[in-house]
Amino acid sequence: KKAIVIGSGLGGLLTAAQLAKDGWNVDVYERLALIGGRFANIEYNGYQLSTGALHMVPHGTDGPLARMLRALGADFEIVQSTPMATVRMPKNAEETDYKNGYEDISYLDFKKHLTSKNKLMMVLLTLGFKAGIIRPTKVGFKTWYSKYIHDDRIDRCADSFTGWALSTTADEVTTREVFKIFNNVYTYGGPGILKGGCQTVIDELVRILSSYGGTIHTKSEVTKIVVKDGKATGVVVGGKEISADLVISDIGHKEAWEICEIDGVEGESASHVLALSSPVFKEYEDKLAEMKPSAGLKICFASDEQILPDGCSLMLTPYTRRINGLNEVTIADPNLAPPGKHLIMCHQRTALDKLDEIDEEIELGLEDVKDLFPDKNVEILMVQVHHGRWPVNRAFSGTDFGNKTPIPNLIVVGDGAKGEGGIEIEGITFGVRDALKIIKN
Ligand code: FAD
Known part of the structure; x- marks a missing residue:
């Protein structure tokens, strides 16, 4: 059976390597000369900069990505950050910047800087969360905790954490998503840095994919996904139609949908025709319109x-x-x-x-x-x-709607299809795992 993967980002390569290992005949088409999308190194004057990621694996050496890579037979090393993080606080509690000095504390010592009342409240909320008494809601995280705690330090730290980890404010992410993320930190652990940077993972996935007979075609933009009789039958690259039993999009839901040619009708008009003809497509289009990068x-x-x-x-x-x-x-x-x-x-x-x-x-x-x-x-x-087509996330964390499209054998992976609770590439790994389950069934 033949699978085509559109895009050689981390999500595309993880899926391609696993499918090839499972016996699929896999071809990856990549628009650029570079492989790895937003997870590749850029060498500059001896520094290993990157096309996106900060060389960091959010759940480190025992997290979902590391486990999936090991199962694939990848050779890589992640160095855990110990303690997980340092927090830079102003020297004097009443100050709001670092101009008069600062103190670097371990994130574990953060509670020491709170009032006794807020300390107690944090302990109660954490216990309630761990015991499952507190029910996560879809309300913004900051709106939720502000009902219980008022402290400028907590507000700033919450924004700092979500800004750094998810590129959102603490209120742009739901309480439910933050709880799922915390749960994953408890389950898998904190972050680590990849030795050699992102590129080591990409190089290993390319090696594994080739060892199972898969091929990556660079400078090969997919301009159309061909859909006939309700199924994806292949793609068009360089004006040539290539047939496949399965098409995987690593370019997000929106971008894939825009290039679908449905029974000979292309682009917006194609989706318009479908949206009018079926509530399933209409619902999908409505969800796409809501998705924000x-x-x-x-x-x-x-x-x-x-x-x-x-x-x-x-x-x-x-x-x-x-x-x-x-x-x-x-x-x-x-x-x-x-x-x-x-x-x-x-x-x-x-x-x-x-x-x-x-x-x-x-x-x-x-x-x-x-x-x-x-x-x-x-x-x-x-x-x-x-931003745009090279964002931090194709969808705000916790807001995407999984791997399925209204076309059964067109599946989306990557950071537009992570599901809930997965920080960045760990979320991509959860999404790839779910996509593979859908494909197997
Ligand atoms: P992409 O990497 O976007 O890959 C998609 C590929 O598809 C691209 O190579 C693109 O060229 C190609 N393509 C597009 N259209 C076509 C087409 N029509 N035909 C063929 N090919 C096409 N995550 C972490 O876990 N840790 C971090 O430290 C971290 N830091 C980050 C910092 C920044 C500034 C940014 C931007 C992101 C960061 N992330 C981090 C997020 C992480 O980099 C991304 O989630 C991940 O790399 C996205 O992978 P992907 O597979 O979804 O897609």
Whole structure:
């Protein structure tokens, strides 16, 4: 049986490698010359920068991605961040920035800085959550906890965590999604950095795919998904139709839907015809219209000195103007920078309505770097804005609607089809696992 995968991002390659291992004849078509999508390294002056990810695996060495990679036979190493994170707090509790000094604390010590009442409330909420007494709701996380706790420190830390992990504010993500994420942290553990960066995983997946006979065609954009009699029958690449029994989209629901040619009718008019003819398609189109991508901005810089404590590669920065957090990836793997240099990757959530004023957002991020590290010799290496078709997430965490499309053998994987509770690539792994189950049944 033949499967075609559109896109060589992490979701596409994980699915392709597993299908090839299961005996499918697999062809991956990638629009760019580069393989790996937003999970590939970019070499710059001896620094391993990236096309997207901060080289971080959210649940580390025992998380869903690591487990799936091991089951596939991949060779890779993840260095856990210990403790999970450092939080940079202003030196004096009443201050709202770092200008008069700061204190770096382990995230475990965060509670010590709260009032006794809020400390007690946090303990009660955590116990209630663990015991299953607190029922997660679809209301925004901040709206929910604000019913119980009022503390500027908690608000800032919540925004810093969700901004860094999901590229949303703490109120743009539902309480239900945050609870599922916390549950996964309890189950699998915290983050780690990939030795060699994202590229090691991509290279391994390419190796595994080829070892089972699969092929990746680069510079090969899929311009149409051909649908006949209600089924995907193949794709069009370079004007040529290629038939398949199964089509996997690693380019998101919306993008795949836009290029469907249904019984000879293309693009918007095709979906319009279907939407009118069946409530299933109408419902799908309505869901697509609601799906919102999350945008973000990444600043990579080099330092002559190590910034974070030994072993801890992640810092949350709740008192900046924009930067939510950063990974000092060379703590885990010094080879990600030239000898004697340290590589730091900062991330800031970017509101969709600020994309028109992106220069100002960049300036605010760069000001943050100066305030965070006033006494360090910092060299800015690269600033990247992620939005549109190269976003941080194709759908806000917890809002996508899984792998299925109204066309039975057109399945979506990747960050537009993660399901609930999975941070970034861990969510992609959950989505791939679910997609493979759908395919097997
Ligand atoms: P993509 O990587 O987008 O791959 C899709 C591929 O399809 C691309 O290569 C594209 O060129 C190709 N394509 C598109 N259209 C076509 C077409 N018509 N025909 C053929 N090919 C096509 N996650 C983490 O877990 N840890 C992190 O540290 C982390 N940090 C991040 C930081 C930033 C700034 C960003 C942007 C993302 C980050 N993420 C992180 C998220 C993670 O990078 C993405 O979730 C993941 O890489 C997305 O993989 P994907 O398979 O969904 O799709």
